Amino acid sequence: MIQIELSKRQQQIIDIVKENGPITGEHIAERLSLARATLRPDLAILTMSGYLDARPRVGYFYTGKTGGQMLSDKIKDITVAHYQSRPVLVSASSSVYEAICTMFLEDCGTLFVVDKSNTLIGVASRKDLLRASLGEGSLETTPVSVVMSRMPNIAMCQKEDAIIEVAQTLMTRQIDGLPIVKKVAVGSGYEVIGRVTKTNLTALLVDLANNDFE
Amino acid sequence: MIQIELSKRQQQIIDIVKENGPITGEHIAERLSLARATLRPDLAILTMSGYLDARPRVGYFYTGKTGGQMLSDKIKDITVAHYQSRPVLVSASSSVYEAICTMFLEDCGTLFVVDKSNTLIGVASRKDLLRASLGEGSLETTPVSVVMSRMPNIAMCQKEDAIIEVAQTLMTRQIDGLPIVKKVAVGSGYEVIGRVTKTNLTALLVDLANNDFE
Incomplete structure:
Protein backbone atom coordinates (compact mmCIF):
# COMPACT_ATOMS: atom_id res chain seq x y z
CA MET A 1 0.00 0.00 0.00
CA GLY A 67 -7.64 8.32 3.52
CA GLY A 68 -8.71 6.63 6.72
CA GLN A 69 -10.21 3.71 4.79
CA MET A 70 -7.00 1.70 4.71
CA LEU A 71 -6.31 2.13 8.40
CA SER A 72 -9.80 1.03 9.07
CA ASP A 73 -9.39 -2.12 6.93
CA LYS A 74 -6.13 -2.90 8.68
CA ILE A 75 -7.71 -2.79 12.13
CA LYS A 76 -10.65 -4.92 11.01
CA ASP A 77 -8.24 -7.71 10.02
CA ILE A 78 -6.88 -8.13 13.57
CA THR A 79 -8.42 -11.07 15.41
CA VAL A 80 -8.96 -11.72 19.09
CA ALA A 81 -6.19 -14.34 19.00
CA HIS A 82 -3.61 -11.56 18.45
CA TYR A 83 -4.52 -9.65 21.61
CA GLN A 84 -5.67 -12.01 24.32
CA SER A 85 -4.76 -12.77 27.93
CA ARG A 86 -5.09 -16.06 29.71
CA PRO A 87 -8.39 -16.47 31.55
CA VAL A 88 -8.67 -16.43 35.32
CA LEU A 89 -11.28 -18.92 36.56
CA VAL A 90 -13.01 -19.35 39.91
CA SER A 91 -15.42 -22.07 40.91
CA ALA A 92 -19.08 -21.27 41.51
CA SER A 93 -18.71 -22.25 45.14
CA SER A 94 -16.00 -19.63 45.84
CA SER A 95 -16.97 -16.82 48.17
CA VAL A 96 -16.97 -13.18 47.08
CA TYR A 97 -14.02 -12.73 49.44
CA GLU A 98 -12.04 -15.46 47.68
CA ALA A 99 -12.98 -14.01 44.30
CA ILE A 100 -11.63 -10.57 45.29
CA CYS A 101 -8.42 -12.18 46.57
CA THR A 102 -8.05 -14.07 43.27
CA MET A 103 -8.46 -10.80 41.39
CA PHE A 104 -5.58 -9.26 43.34
CA LEU A 105 -3.38 -12.35 43.18
CA GLU A 106 -3.88 -12.70 39.43
CA ASP A 107 -3.97 -8.96 38.82
CA CYS A 108 -7.05 -9.02 36.63
CA GLY A 109 -10.38 -7.20 36.55
CA THR A 110 -12.69 -9.92 35.25
CA LEU A 111 -13.17 -13.44 36.61
CA PHE A 112 -14.90 -16.28 34.82
CA VAL A 113 -17.00 -18.51 37.03
CA VAL A 114 -17.11 -22.19 36.05
CA ASP A 115 -18.89 -25.31 37.26
CA LYS A 116 -17.21 -28.59 38.23
CA SER A 117 -16.75 -29.63 34.60
CA ASN A 118 -15.07 -26.28 33.84
CA THR A 119 -18.03 -24.99 31.83
CA LEU A 120 -18.65 -21.24 31.91
CA ILE A 121 -21.62 -20.29 34.06
CA GLY A 122 -20.96 -16.62 34.81
CA VAL A 123 -18.68 -13.58 34.83
CA ALA A 124 -17.72 -11.51 37.88
CA SER A 125 -16.31 -8.05 37.28
CA ARG A 126 -14.68 -5.65 39.74
CA LYS A 127 -17.93 -3.75 39.61
CA ASP A 128 -19.97 -6.83 40.62
CA LEU A 129 -17.67 -7.52 43.57
CA LEU A 130 -17.61 -3.88 44.63
CA ARG A 131 -21.41 -3.83 44.60
CA ALA A 132 -21.40 -6.92 46.81
CA SER A 133 -19.14 -5.16 49.29
CA LEU A 134 -21.82 -2.49 49.81
CA GLY A 135 -24.36 -5.12 50.89
CA GLU A 136 -25.20 -6.36 54.34
CA GLY A 137 -24.01 -9.94 53.83
CA SER A 138 -20.56 -11.20 54.78
CA LEU A 139 -18.15 -11.40 51.84
CA GLU A 140 -16.75 -14.64 53.30
CA THR A 141 -20.08 -16.46 53.18
CA THR A 142 -21.70 -14.99 50.06
CA PRO A 143 -20.94 -17.24 47.06
CA VAL A 144 -19.64 -15.45 43.97
CA SER A 145 -22.43 -17.06 41.97
CA VAL A 146 -24.90 -14.76 43.76
CA VAL A 147 -23.27 -11.56 42.50
CA MET A 148 -21.98 -12.61 39.06
CA SER A 149 -23.62 -12.04 35.68
CA ARG A 150 -25.08 -15.35 34.66
CA MET A 151 -25.31 -17.37 31.45
CA PRO A 152 -26.97 -16.97 28.99
CA ASN A 153 -26.71 -13.18 29.54
CA ILE A 154 -22.96 -13.19 28.97
CA ALA A 155 -21.28 -11.58 25.99
CA MET A 156 -18.61 -13.96 24.65
CA CYS A 157 -16.26 -14.10 21.69
CA GLN A 158 -14.21 -16.63 19.79
CA LYS A 159 -10.53 -16.68 18.86
CA GLU A 160 -11.20 -15.97 15.20
CA ASP A 161 -13.48 -12.96 15.82
CA ALA A 162 -12.32 -9.50 14.76
CA ILE A 163 -11.00 -7.70 17.83
CA ILE A 164 -12.85 -4.58 16.78
CA GLU A 165 -16.17 -6.40 17.25
CA VAL A 166 -15.09 -7.10 20.82
CA ALA A 167 -14.28 -3.40 21.27
CA GLN A 168 -17.74 -2.52 20.03
CA THR A 169 -19.38 -5.05 22.35
CA LEU A 170 -17.45 -3.72 25.37
CA MET A 171 -18.57 -0.18 24.57
CA THR A 172 -22.22 -1.10 23.97
CA ARG A 173 -22.57 -3.31 27.04
CA GLN A 174 -20.39 -1.09 29.23
CA ILE A 175 -18.21 -3.94 30.44
CA ASP A 176 -14.44 -4.36 30.78
CA GLY A 177 -13.77 -7.75 29.21
CA LEU A 178 -15.10 -10.80 27.40
CA PRO A 179 -14.35 -14.50 27.78
CA ILE A 180 -12.91 -16.18 24.69
CA VAL A 181 -14.74 -19.48 24.49
CA LYS A 182 -15.06 -22.65 22.53
CA LYS A 183 -17.88 -25.15 22.57
CA VAL A 184 -17.30 -28.10 24.85
CA ALA A 185 -16.90 -31.41 23.06
CA VAL A 186 -19.82 -33.03 24.87
CA GLY A 187 -22.97 -31.17 25.89
CA SER A 188 -24.06 -27.62 25.19
CA GLY A 189 -21.78 -25.35 27.24
CA TYR A 190 -18.64 -23.32 26.61
CA GLU A 191 -15.11 -23.73 27.84
CA VAL A 192 -13.16 -20.51 28.53
CA ILE A 193 -9.84 -20.44 26.65
CA GLY A 194 -8.87 -16.78 27.07
CA ARG A 195 -9.95 -13.27 27.93
CA VAL A 196 -9.85 -9.98 26.09
CA THR A 197 -10.25 -6.70 27.95
CA LYS A 198 -9.94 -2.96 27.51
CA THR A 199 -6.31 -3.42 28.57
CA ASN A 200 -5.66 -5.63 25.53
CA LEU A 201 -7.37 -3.04 23.34
CA THR A 202 -5.21 -0.27 24.81
CA ALA A 203 -2.14 -2.40 24.03
CA LEU A 204 -3.37 -2.75 20.45
CA LEU A 205 -3.76 1.02 20.16
CA VAL A 206 -0.20 1.53 21.41
CA ASP A 207 1.05 -1.03 18.87
CA LEU A 208 -0.86 0.70 16.07
CA ALA A 209 0.73 4.00 17.02
CA ASN A 210 4.16 2.39 17.12
CA ASN A 211 3.44 0.70 13.79
CA ASP A 212 4.28 -2.49 15.56
CA PHE A 213 1.28 -4.71 15.04
CA GLU A 214 2.20 -6.88 12.10
CA MET B 1 -3.60 11.47 2.42
CA GLY B 67 2.32 1.41 4.98
CA GLY B 68 1.66 1.40 8.71
CA GLN B 69 3.68 4.60 9.12
CA MET B 70 0.85 6.86 8.13
CA LEU B 71 -1.64 5.21 10.43
CA SER B 72 0.84 5.57 13.18
CA ASP B 73 1.34 9.29 12.48
CA LYS B 74 -2.41 9.76 12.35
CA ILE B 75 -2.91 8.26 15.79
CA LYS B 76 -0.07 10.30 17.25
CA ASP B 77 -1.85 13.50 16.20
CA ILE B 78 -4.93 12.80 18.34
CA THR B 79 -4.93 14.71 21.61
CA VAL B 80 -6.51 13.97 24.97
CA ALA B 81 -9.06 16.73 24.32
CA HIS B 82 -10.63 14.62 21.54
CA TYR B 83 -11.37 11.63 23.78
CA GLN B 84 -12.11 12.74 27.32
CA SER B 85 -14.86 12.29 29.85
CA ARG B 86 -15.91 14.67 32.55
CA PRO B 87 -14.16 14.07 35.88
CA VAL B 88 -15.94 12.67 38.92
CA LEU B 89 -14.69 14.27 42.14
CA VAL B 90 -15.08 13.31 45.79
CA SER B 91 -13.89 15.23 48.81
CA ALA B 92 -11.06 13.88 50.93
CA SER B 93 -13.41 13.55 53.89
CA SER B 94 -15.78 11.17 52.06
CA SER B 95 -15.92 7.61 53.38
CA VAL B 96 -14.95 4.62 51.26
CA TYR B 97 -18.64 3.68 51.33
CA GLU B 98 -19.63 7.05 49.89
CA ALA B 99 -16.89 6.79 47.27
CA ILE B 100 -18.18 3.39 46.09
CA CYS B 101 -21.73 4.78 45.92
CA THR B 102 -20.48 7.74 43.87
CA MET B 103 -18.77 5.32 41.49
CA PHE B 104 -22.09 3.52 40.90
CA LEU B 105 -24.16 6.68 40.69
CA GLU B 106 -21.76 8.28 38.21
CA ASP B 107 -20.97 4.99 36.46
CA CYS B 108 -17.22 5.48 36.46
CA GLY B 109 -14.20 3.47 37.55
CA THR B 110 -11.85 6.22 38.73
CA LEU B 111 -12.55 8.96 41.27
CA PHE B 112 -10.44 12.04 41.83
CA VAL B 113 -10.10 13.12 45.43
CA VAL B 114 -9.88 16.87 46.03
CA ASP B 115 -9.38 19.16 49.01
CA LYS B 116 -11.64 22.05 50.02
CA SER B 117 -10.18 24.33 47.36
CA ASN B 118 -10.84 21.67 44.69
CA THR B 119 -7.14 20.87 44.27
CA LEU B 120 -6.27 17.28 43.34
CA ILE B 121 -4.82 15.32 46.24
CA GLY B 122 -5.39 11.72 45.18
CA VAL B 123 -6.99 9.12 42.91
CA ALA B 124 -9.21 6.23 44.01
CA SER B 125 -9.70 3.38 41.56
CA ARG B 126 -12.14 0.45 41.72
CA LYS B 127 -9.13 -1.61 42.71
CA ASP B 128 -8.31 0.69 45.65
CA LEU B 129 -11.88 0.53 46.94
CA LEU B 130 -12.11 -3.22 46.44
CA ARG B 131 -8.91 -3.66 48.43
CA ALA B 132 -10.42 -1.57 51.20
CA SER B 133 -13.46 -3.84 51.27
CA LEU B 134 -11.20 -6.80 52.18
CA GLY B 135 -9.96 -5.00 55.28
CA GLU B 136 -11.26 -5.17 58.82
CA GLY B 137 -12.33 -1.55 59.06
CA SER B 138 -15.87 -0.31 58.39
CA LEU B 139 -16.33 1.18 54.92
CA GLU B 140 -18.61 3.82 56.42
CA THR B 141 -15.96 5.20 58.75
CA THR B 142 -12.77 4.76 56.71
CA PRO B 143 -12.03 7.99 54.79
CA VAL B 144 -11.29 7.54 51.09
CA SER B 145 -8.05 9.46 51.62
CA VAL B 146 -6.69 6.42 53.51
CA VAL B 147 -7.04 4.06 50.54
CA MET B 148 -6.39 6.39 47.59
CA SER B 149 -3.15 6.87 45.67
CA ARG B 150 -1.73 10.15 46.82
CA MET B 151 -0.02 13.15 45.20
CA PRO B 152 2.72 13.44 44.05
CA ASN B 153 2.62 9.76 42.99
CA ILE B 154 -0.23 10.37 40.56
CA ALA B 155 0.13 10.10 36.80
CA MET B 156 -1.63 13.06 35.17
CA CYS B 157 -2.03 14.49 31.71
CA GLN B 158 -2.99 17.72 30.02
CA LYS B 159 -5.59 18.49 27.38
CA GLU B 160 -2.98 19.03 24.66
CA ASP B 161 -1.10 15.77 25.30
CA ALA B 162 -1.13 13.06 22.65
CA ILE B 163 -3.69 10.46 23.66
CA ILE B 164 -1.25 7.72 22.75
CA GLU B 165 1.08 8.89 25.53
CA VAL B 166 -1.80 8.39 27.94
CA ALA B 167 -2.33 4.87 26.54
CA GLN B 168 1.33 4.13 27.13
CA THR B 169 1.20 5.49 30.69
CA LEU B 170 -1.90 3.42 31.51
CA MET B 171 -0.16 0.27 30.25
CA THR B 172 3.12 0.95 32.06
CA ARG B 173 1.54 1.89 35.37
CA GLN B 174 -1.24 -0.69 35.10
CA ILE B 175 -4.00 1.75 35.87
CA ASP B 176 -7.39 2.43 34.27
CA GLY B 177 -7.47 6.19 33.90
CA LEU B 178 -5.73 9.53 34.30
CA PRO B 179 -6.93 12.91 35.49
CA ILE B 180 -6.68 15.71 32.94
CA VAL B 181 -5.38 18.65 34.93
CA LYS B 182 -4.41 22.28 34.72
CA LYS B 183 -2.34 24.28 37.14
CA VAL B 184 -4.36 26.28 39.61
CA ALA B 185 -4.13 30.05 39.21
CA VAL B 186 -2.83 30.61 42.72
CA GLY B 187 -0.54 28.18 44.54
CA SER B 188 1.16 25.02 43.33
CA GLY B 189 -1.58 22.41 42.87
CA TYR B 190 -3.66 21.08 40.00
CA GLU B 191 -7.32 21.40 39.18
CA VAL B 192 -8.99 18.37 37.54
CA ILE B 193 -10.75 19.30 34.31
CA GLY B 194 -11.40 15.87 32.82
CA ARG B 195 -10.57 12.19 32.81
CA VAL B 196 -9.34 9.79 30.18
CA THR B 197 -9.64 6.04 30.66
CA LYS B 198 -9.27 2.75 28.84
CA THR B 199 -12.92 3.18 27.89
CA ASN B 200 -12.08 6.38 25.99
CA LEU B 201 -9.20 4.56 24.30
CA THR B 202 -11.50 1.70 23.31
CA ALA B 203 -13.88 4.26 21.83
CA LEU B 204 -10.98 5.73 19.85
CA LEU B 205 -10.09 2.29 18.50
CA VAL B 206 -13.69 1.75 17.38
CA ASP B 207 -13.67 5.16 15.68
CA LEU B 208 -10.39 4.34 13.92
CA ALA B 209 -11.89 1.09 12.64
CA ASN B 210 -15.00 2.92 11.47
CA ASN B 211 -12.84 5.60 9.89
CA ASP B 212 -14.79 8.03 11.96
CA PHE B 213 -12.21 9.92 13.92
CA GLU B 214 -11.64 13.11 12.00
Missing part, protein backbone atom coordinates in the same frame (compact mmCIF):
# COMPACT_ATOMS: atom_id res chain seq x y z
CA ILE A 2 1.32 3.42 -0.95
CA GLN A 3 0.60 6.53 1.05
CA ILE A 4 1.19 10.01 -0.23
CA GLU A 5 0.43 13.27 1.52
CA LEU A 6 -2.02 15.18 -0.69
CA SER A 7 -0.35 18.19 -2.28
CA LYS A 8 -2.16 21.51 -2.15
CA ARG A 9 -2.89 21.25 -5.84
CA GLN A 10 -4.26 17.71 -5.50
CA GLN A 11 -6.54 18.94 -2.73
CA GLN A 12 -7.71 21.77 -4.98
CA ILE A 13 -8.46 19.29 -7.75
CA ILE A 14 -10.50 17.13 -5.38
CA ASP A 15 -12.47 20.19 -4.26
CA ILE A 16 -13.16 21.24 -7.85
CA VAL A 17 -14.31 17.75 -8.83
CA LYS A 18 -16.38 17.42 -5.66
CA GLU A 19 -18.31 20.56 -6.54
CA ASN A 20 -18.41 20.34 -10.31
CA GLY A 21 -18.01 16.68 -11.24
CA PRO A 22 -18.28 15.12 -13.69
CA ILE A 23 -15.77 17.54 -15.15
CA THR A 24 -13.13 17.09 -17.85
CA GLY A 25 -9.41 17.43 -17.29
CA GLU A 26 -9.43 20.48 -19.56
CA HIS A 27 -12.01 22.25 -17.42
CA ILE A 28 -10.13 21.44 -14.22
CA ALA A 29 -6.94 22.85 -15.78
CA GLU A 30 -8.84 25.98 -16.83
CA ARG A 31 -10.10 26.63 -13.32
CA LEU A 32 -6.56 26.31 -11.98
CA SER A 33 -5.09 28.39 -14.82
CA LEU A 34 -2.72 25.56 -15.64
CA ALA A 35 -1.94 23.52 -18.71
CA ARG A 36 -3.75 20.18 -19.02
CA ALA A 37 -0.36 18.41 -19.29
CA THR A 38 0.77 19.87 -15.95
CA LEU A 39 -2.17 18.22 -14.20
CA ARG A 40 -1.67 14.78 -15.75
CA PRO A 41 0.45 13.28 -12.92
CA ASP A 42 -1.90 14.65 -10.24
CA LEU A 43 -4.97 13.29 -12.01
CA ALA A 44 -3.25 9.92 -12.47
CA ILE A 45 -2.41 9.71 -8.77
CA LEU A 46 -5.88 10.80 -7.66
CA THR A 47 -7.48 8.23 -9.96
CA MET A 48 -5.14 5.40 -8.93
CA SER A 49 -5.73 6.17 -5.28
CA GLY A 50 -9.48 5.96 -5.69
CA TYR A 51 -10.25 9.58 -4.80
CA LEU A 52 -11.46 10.27 -8.31
CA ASP A 53 -12.91 8.07 -10.97
CA ALA A 54 -12.76 8.89 -14.68
CA ARG A 55 -15.23 7.96 -17.41
CA PRO A 56 -14.31 8.39 -21.08
CA ARG A 57 -16.14 11.28 -22.71
CA VAL A 58 -17.70 12.25 -19.35
CA GLY A 59 -14.86 13.35 -17.13
CA TYR A 60 -13.72 13.00 -13.54
CA PHE A 61 -16.02 12.52 -10.58
CA TYR A 62 -15.50 12.22 -6.85
CA THR A 63 -15.80 8.76 -5.32
CA GLY A 64 -16.22 9.87 -1.72
CA LYS A 65 -13.42 7.67 -0.43
CA THR A 66 -11.09 9.04 2.22
CA ILE B 2 -3.58 9.30 -0.67
CA GLN B 3 -3.50 5.53 -0.57
CA ILE B 4 -2.75 3.42 -3.58
CA GLU B 5 -2.55 -0.35 -3.71
CA LEU B 6 0.98 -1.21 -4.90
CA SER B 7 0.93 -2.57 -8.45
CA LYS B 8 2.90 -5.72 -9.17
CA ARG B 9 5.46 -3.67 -11.09
CA GLN B 10 5.83 -1.16 -8.25
CA GLN B 11 6.42 -4.05 -5.86
CA GLN B 12 9.07 -5.42 -8.26
CA ILE B 13 10.77 -2.02 -8.34
CA ILE B 14 10.83 -1.84 -4.55
CA ASP B 15 12.36 -5.32 -4.38
CA ILE B 16 15.03 -4.43 -6.92
CA VAL B 17 15.94 -1.22 -5.10
CA LYS B 18 15.88 -2.97 -1.74
CA GLU B 19 18.46 -5.47 -2.95
CA ASN B 20 20.55 -3.32 -5.27
CA GLY B 21 20.12 0.28 -4.14
CA PRO B 22 21.39 2.82 -4.77
CA ILE B 23 20.50 2.04 -8.35
CA THR B 24 19.70 4.33 -11.29
CA GLY B 25 16.38 4.40 -13.10
CA GLU B 26 18.11 3.07 -16.21
CA HIS B 27 19.39 0.03 -14.37
CA ILE B 28 15.99 -0.67 -12.84
CA ALA B 29 14.43 -0.45 -16.32
CA GLU B 30 17.07 -2.82 -17.65
CA ARG B 31 16.33 -5.45 -15.05
CA LEU B 32 12.64 -5.27 -15.87
CA SER B 33 13.30 -5.22 -19.64
CA LEU B 34 11.31 -2.02 -19.94
CA ALA B 35 12.01 1.45 -21.29
CA ARG B 36 13.09 4.06 -18.73
CA ALA B 37 10.14 6.26 -19.76
CA THR B 38 7.65 3.49 -18.96
CA LEU B 39 8.86 3.41 -15.35
CA ARG B 40 8.71 7.15 -14.81
CA PRO B 41 5.18 7.30 -13.26
CA ASP B 42 5.92 4.33 -11.00
CA LEU B 43 9.19 5.83 -9.78
CA ALA B 44 7.46 9.17 -9.22
CA ILE B 45 4.75 7.54 -7.12
CA LEU B 46 7.20 5.44 -5.12
CA THR B 47 9.32 8.49 -4.40
CA MET B 48 6.37 10.70 -3.46
CA SER B 49 5.03 8.05 -1.16
CA GLY B 50 8.32 7.78 0.68
CA TYR B 51 9.07 4.16 -0.22
CA LEU B 52 12.06 5.23 -2.28
CA ASP B 53 14.34 8.20 -2.10
CA ALA B 54 16.34 9.53 -5.03
CA ARG B 55 19.69 11.30 -5.00
CA PRO B 56 20.99 13.05 -8.11
CA ARG B 57 23.87 11.18 -9.77
CA VAL B 58 23.49 8.34 -7.24
CA GLY B 59 20.14 6.74 -7.90
CA TYR B 60 17.21 5.33 -5.99
CA PHE B 61 17.43 3.75 -2.57
CA TYR B 62 14.95 2.12 -0.23
CA THR B 63 13.84 4.17 2.78
CA GLY B 64 12.47 1.29 4.82
CA LYS B 65 9.15 3.01 5.41
CA THR B 66 6.01 0.89 5.36
